[in-house]
Amino acid sequence: MSYQQKFSVWRGDSDGGDFVEYDVEVNEGEVVLDVVHRLQATEAPDLAVRWNCKAGKCGSCSAEINGRPRLMCMTRMSTLPQDTTVSITPMRTFPVIRDLVTDVSFNYEKAREVRAFVPPADLAPGEYRMQQVDVERSQEFRKCIECFLCQNTCHVVRDHEENKLAFSGPRFLMRVAELDMHPLDAAEDQEGLNRKAAAQDEHGLGYCNITKCCTEVCPEHIKITDNALIPLKERVVDLKFDPMFIRRRKRKSKEKEQVSEEG
């Protein structure tokens, strides 16, 4: 049942690196992460890789296998051709730390910029009542294991470092959608925060042109584009024709101008 497989693993750090070839034994039922572990225990004890659960639940072992963004723990060797070399490279969108490990701090910074859930002031803990059908939309997005494969794949930032400042990426636009669809989020009522407008103005929703690359690589099979990004875009469009909202927004930008003039 075992066979030898050629691997080409990118090794290096922020100063550069190159592919290193390995010939590794593969056994029945194994996934790519098993092979990486075998390499560590034999030929390459200092091969850097991130992993935690090895069960597809934590989203730590993201990498690109034969050029495709995947979780190493959920990519079975039997799905890869035996007659060609299997390449493993770090995620391309994030700076390399070492070998297969990248600096994903971009994502944690973006996470911090999405205003958290605002609990309704008039409900005490234990008084929340929501219907299953109403929580299900947001629940789909909360299946996200934060593997950041969607962030890595999205062409808005994949080869465009300059967009990273203005664009939060599919994972965090989806987070905005999740909060916008939360039946009890009181951000708008209590803090005057319109999440749809925030998606457009602060998180760069407009950059997304719904090519669905994020959805394709999601290991949780979340329909990011169809269920989060497109509905969010539709809600933004609706906003544009909402007279109350237009008035509020105009007032806000006027205030901003005044502030910048004064400053």
Place this chain on the structure above:
Amino acid sequence: MSEIETHSYDVIVIGAGGSGLRAAIAAREAGKKTAIISKSLFGKAHTVMAEGGCAAAMGNVNPNDNWMVHFRDTMRGGKFLNNWRMAELHAKEAPDRVWELETYGALFDRTPEGKISQRNFGGHTYPRLAHVGDRTGLEMIRTLQQKIVSLQQDDFARTGDYEANIKVYAECTVTDLIKDGERIAGALAYWRESGRHLLLEAPAIVMATGGVGKSYKVTSNSWEYTGDGHALALRAGASLINMEFLQFHPTGMVWPPSVKGILVTESVRGDGGVLTNSEGKRFMFDYIPDVFKDQYATTEEEADRWYTDADNNKRPPELLPRDEVARAINSEVQAGRGSPHGGVFLDVSSRMPAETIIKRLPSMHHQFKELADVDITKEPMEVGPTCHYVMGGIEVDPDTGQASVPGLFAAGECSGGMHGSNRLGGNSLSDLLVFGKRAGDGAAAYVDSLSARPVLDEVEVKRAQERSVAPFGDGSQDGAENPYTLHQELQQTMNDLVGIIRKEEEVRQAITKLGELKERAKNLVVEGHRQFNPGWHLALDLRNMLLVSECVANAAVLRQESRGGHTRDDYTTMDAEWRHKLLVCTADGDDGVQIVEQEQIPMRSDLMELFELDELKKYFTDAELPGGATA
């Protein structure tokens, strides 16, 4: 040594799983400047692996539920060895801790009235587990993570700095606690990314490092579960209790070999899944122990009726506590009635329509399809026991989480007592919340009580620094040992010799082997440099795993009875004289262990009165019973 990066906090929380994050929230809300030290990235902790749910007697599905029923179930599950005060606090406070999560933004599955839905689980009398499909742990970790972010946003609005009062040190590993005399003064850690040391100065530390399963070959635990908190606390002078009690979850995957041990949630059984052997028999009916005879169905017909009419039927024996089910599966396989790959069958396909299975057990459906080519809507799963949870841990004061070392606190899996000899499914997530909050509050109150901050001992710091880089060696070692090889030998030893069923001679063999491994570990040499080096990290983890394994093995030899997560082949019955005794481990020198017996505090009489005398007689000695002879 060069100048070391140093930071000061009021409270340091080691571990970023459920209990660590809940403790940090409590400490920060008490106005304390708090740091969270996480071995992995933020949000990846082992809590994400919890599937079934969080037990809390909210009574949303069955209004007969209340804290007293939950307390009774917890004590029964732990075979009455539990710290009763912890079990009491847990049962009383769990509902408030779950409801609080909703104010952080959690979205649990709902009942038709719009309340939090609750599901059945092993050992729980009523549907009690708040859940989100079979990914409840993910929901909890994300909710707590997002609450931390929300607190950071508040701080940012006030100070312009997100990290003014609460900061997460991700991919940062603590290698030693530093004391000032008897008191905690801080911790030495290292950044994985650069390999550089950092020093964290604080009067209070909360341990929330989880479990020890990575010392075993077949385990549901992730790479982080190397007993760090247990070992750090032990070396700092704290005591560990109940280390002989390990929970082997009855249902882990058994095929293919590379996924052996990965968890199959108990919800499969809670929602109607049945266990069968190679003869097609539902064998659990043969394994109902005497102490549970009155609470479980004896026929398949009654068991099946229970799913729709729980008030008038007894529950199926598939839902016995985990230790019972794991032993039963083990016995069936030993008797030659196992499945082709050495497990038994767990079937939902014949019990529910495919769409219900996909809806209620989406992760399981996905996991088996992707990793084993098994469609659980069409065919049974093959499952067998896997090392899942350590009941033992740091001995703490139930109300504040304080360990015997001033300034040291612990919560969650790395603390001991709450679950006695066996934990009920669903009681872990609630444990994290209840005692995470209490430990965070306890640490904050301790800081308030101090008149002067402890001072870090520079000699200690230097020694800790040298110890942590020792595995790089100086190139002169003969017979250098490889950390990966030692780890594999440790896992094999614990798996074979201190596993589900224990024999004195085997455990003694294990103790001898552990001694050898400890000697060999002195010659560990790692290759490469300090930047994100997995071999070095494993070498540091090994020191902890070896120490904790020694606690497990030595306690397992001493306890001459079978109870919960400790089954002795040579002492097969439960012995009331052992119930009131705890085995307490303390450090002996730098890396040795000594164990003494300690009497349990007798249960408060009002809690004792929650049980029928006939039931108590099964567990307690005559002298301990109400009205019994007092010594």
